[in-house]
Amino acid sequence: xxxxxxxxxxxxxxxxxxxxxxxxxxxxxxxxxxxxxxxxxxxxxxxxxxxxxxxxxxxxxxxxxxxxxxxxxxxxxxxxxxxxxxxxxxxxxxxxxxxxxxxxxxxxxxxxxxxxxxxxxxxxxxxxxxxxxxxxxxxxxxxxxxxxxxxxxxxxxxxxxxxxxxxxxxxxxxxxxxxxxxxxxxxxxxxxxxxxxxxxxxxxxxxxxxxxxxxxxxxxxxxxxxxxxxxxxxxxxxxxxxxxxxxxxxxxxxxxxxxxxxxxxxxxxxxxxxxxxxxxxxxxxxxxxxxxxxxxxxxxxxxxxxxxxxxxxxxxxxxxxxxxxxxxxxxxxxxxxxxxxxxxxxxxxxxxxxxxxxxxxxxxxxxxxxxxxxxxxxxxxxxxxxxxxxxxxxxxxxxxxxxxxxxxxxxxxxxxxxxxxxxxxxxxxxxxxxxxxxxxxxxxxxxxxxxxxxxxxxxxxxxxxxxxxxxxxxxxxxxxxxxxxxxxxxxxxxxxxxxxxxxxxxxxxxxxxxxxxxxxxxxxxxxxxxx
Amino acid sequence: xxxxxxxxxxxxxxxxxxxxxxxxxxxxxxxxxxxxxxxxxxxxxxxxxxxxxxxxxxxxxx
Numbered sequence: 001x002x003x004x005x006x007x008x009x010x011x012x013x014x015x016x017x018x019x020x021x022x023x024x025x026x027x028x029x030x031x032x033x034x035x036x037x038x039x040x041x042x043x044x045x046x047x048x049x050x051x052x053x054x055x056x057x058x059x060x061x062x063x064x065x066x067x068x069x070x071x072x073x074x075x076x077x078x079x080x081x082x083x084x085x086x087x088x089x090x091x092x093x094x095x096x097x098x099x100x101x102x103x104x105x106x107x108x109x110x111x112x113x114x115x116x117x118x119x120x121x122x123x124x125x126x127x128x129x130x131x132x133x134x135x136x137x138x139x140x141x142x143x144x145x146x147x148x149x150x151x152x153x154x155x156x157x158x159x160x161x162x163x164x165x166x167x168x169x170x171x172x173x174x175x176x177x178x179x180x181x182x183x184x185x186x187x188x189x190x191x192x193x194x195x196x197x198x199x200x201x202x203x204x205x206x207x208x209x210x211x212x213x214x215x216x217x218x219x220x221x222x223x224x225x226x227x228x229x230x231x232x233x234x235x236x237x238x239x240x241x242x243x244x245x246x247x248x249x250x251x252x253x254x255x256x257x258x259x260x261x262x263x264x265x266x267x268x269x270x271x272x273x274x275x276x277x278x279x280x281x282x283x284x285x286x287x288x289x290x291x292x293x294x295x296x297x298x299x300x301x302x303x304x305x306x307x308x309x310x311x312x313x314x315x316x317x318x319x320x321x322x323x324x325x326x327x328x329x330x331x332x333x334x335x336x337x338x339x340x341x342x343x344x345x346x347x348x349x350x351x352x353x354x355x356x357x358x359x360x361x362x363x364x365x366x367x368x369x370x371x372x373x374x375x376x377x378x379x380x381x382x383x384x385x386x387x388x389x390x391x392x393x394x395x396x397x398x399x400x401x402x403x404x405x406x407x408x409x410x411x412x413x414x415x416x417x418x419x420x421x422x423x424x425x426x427x428x429x430x431x432x433x434x435x436x437x438x439x440x441x442x443x444x445x446x447x448x449x450x451x452x453x454x455x456x457x458x459x460x461x462x463x464x465x466x467x468x469x470x471x472x473x474x475x476x477x478x479x480x481x482x483x484x485x486x487x488x489x490x491x492x493x494x495x496x497x498x499x500x501x502x503x504x505x506x507x508x509x510x511x512x513x514x515x516x517x518x519x520x521x522x523x524x525x526x527x528x529x530x531x
Numbered sequence: 532x533x534x535x536x537x538x539x540x541x542x543x544x545x546x547x548x549x550x551x552x553x554x555x556x557x558x559x560x561x562x563x564x565x566x567x568x569x570x571x572x573x574x575x576x577x578x579x580x581x582x583x584x585x586x587x588x589x590x591x592x593x
Binding site for chain 1: 541545562590
């Protein structure tokens with residue numbers, strides 16, 4: 001089986017030779033997808049970031065493979081979206097089988113006109129590599145491999161960090177510490193924070209295998225297939241002829257025994273018959289649905305798996321972590337620039353706890369369906385499956401994982417609508433993408449033109465309202481042309497309508513008729529300041 | 532002509548399933564069967580349409 005794909009050199013920092021601990025505005029601990037995304041988003045905003053990781057390599061195991069449309073839109077703003085899509089396997093269809101019979105199909109992105117697909121599959125190490133390469137292009141980021149955080153001492157306006165390296169320990173100070181150190185977060189342990197929730201009893205086997213097969217590029221899920229009786233199975237394509245196979249093993253499986261290659265091979269033979277394959281990565285896991293009570297503890301902010309964990313059904317783990325990163329980065333930048341008070345960080349907690357709770361609820365429901373807790377619960381589940389071929393309602397109750405979509409924030413940062421709006425845009429949600437033509441006639445997408453700052457989309461009707469400082473105006477009909485009418489539909493745009501987007505592309509306010517005072521008040525509100 | 536509605540009527544089918552699965556959480560198969568029987572009676576009466584009830588019985592037995 002394959003081991004690390006990419007290794008990185010430890011380099012001594014001048015901080016290690018400083019007489020007194022050096023103070024940095026932001027230290028991020030953990031260079032997984034979430035820590036990397038946080039560092040890039042901050043770095044692109046000109047915020048100096050020190051990024052620590054205790055390892056010096058990536059690529060041990062595929063781990064997360066499904067990246068959602070919203071994650072790809074964020075990665076696009078971070079400069080790697082197109083690369084990921086080119087490298088990944090694009091898919092949007094899911095098929096669910098009961099026994100060997102197809103009972104349900106779904107299409108995750110039935111409408112066109114979005115730059116990014118509903119999902120791509122790509123091994124996590126490729127995404128991490130792309131983000132690491134991007135980190136290397138940003139001077140504001142100081143990446144420190146083999147720097148292990150071993151001590152955290154919170155103070156009112158900073159955190160003192162003890163870091164171990166191959167050259168021995170040193171001390172740093174951070175005005176803000178972002179803990180992106182994963183499900184087994186050492187930062188969380190060092191602060192003595194409990195991490196409570198539900199642990200599911202069922203064990204699952206993940207096997208990533210390499211084989212030349214022409215199975216369709218779909219997410220295929222089986223309940224009780226003949227090749228794996230009484231349990232569920234999942235099959236999903238990755239690049240490089242690698243396939244993710246996930247087999248439910250039940251609560252009594254012996255994890256050590258089940259990871260033995262000969263045992264895995266035997267199970268896979270039953271599923272795949274004579275197709276030749278090689279094993280890339282094997283893991284047996286049980287999963288948790290849990291979160292921290294609070295994500296913000298003074299100057300320590302938890303993010304990604306360090307803050308919350310879900311089951312893998314629904315691709316809500318790493319995707320929600322990257323959405324945490326985009327939520328936090330612009331707020332932290334605004335606080336450090338003095339544009340907003342530290343209280344804006346509380347809105348990160350509020351908005352991302354809402355998202356975490358949504359993800360935990362979906363993930364728990366899927367798990368209840370896939371791995372019933374008792375014979376009585378299994379009886380209900382099996383009744384739904386048995387009815388599915390005969391009744392549409394039963395097909396729609398089949399739950400093999402409801403796949404990650406962006407949360408619509410119910411947030412005090414939004415200015416309540418004063419007029420009603422239709423369309424698919426939602427206050428508190430990312431603005432829907434749409435095809436547009438740029439001034440120079442080049443075909444583009446809306447989100448390509450909304451790049452990380454407060455933006456006002458104004459639908460041309462005479463002169464643009466006065467736009468306050470700190471908001472970039474885009475005139476629809478002048479700067480961008482709604483060539484297909486799709487943008488107008490999605491925004492329910494009328495002449496003179498205006499839409500204020502936060503730096504994370506979420507819709508903060510909208511008006512049929514705006515003026516400078518309303519726009520300025522909405523911006524202040526979105527920065528957590530009294531209107 | 533069929534009067535029984537088999538298309539989905541719940542806005543959130545997962546919430547409906549959750550309500551039903553939580554109702555039987557911790558129950559034995561027998562206790563769950565007793566719960567189901569009571570639910571059938573309650574919902575049959577709520578529907579109050581003998582033709583729909585007959586069609587539902589036929590679908591469940593099909």
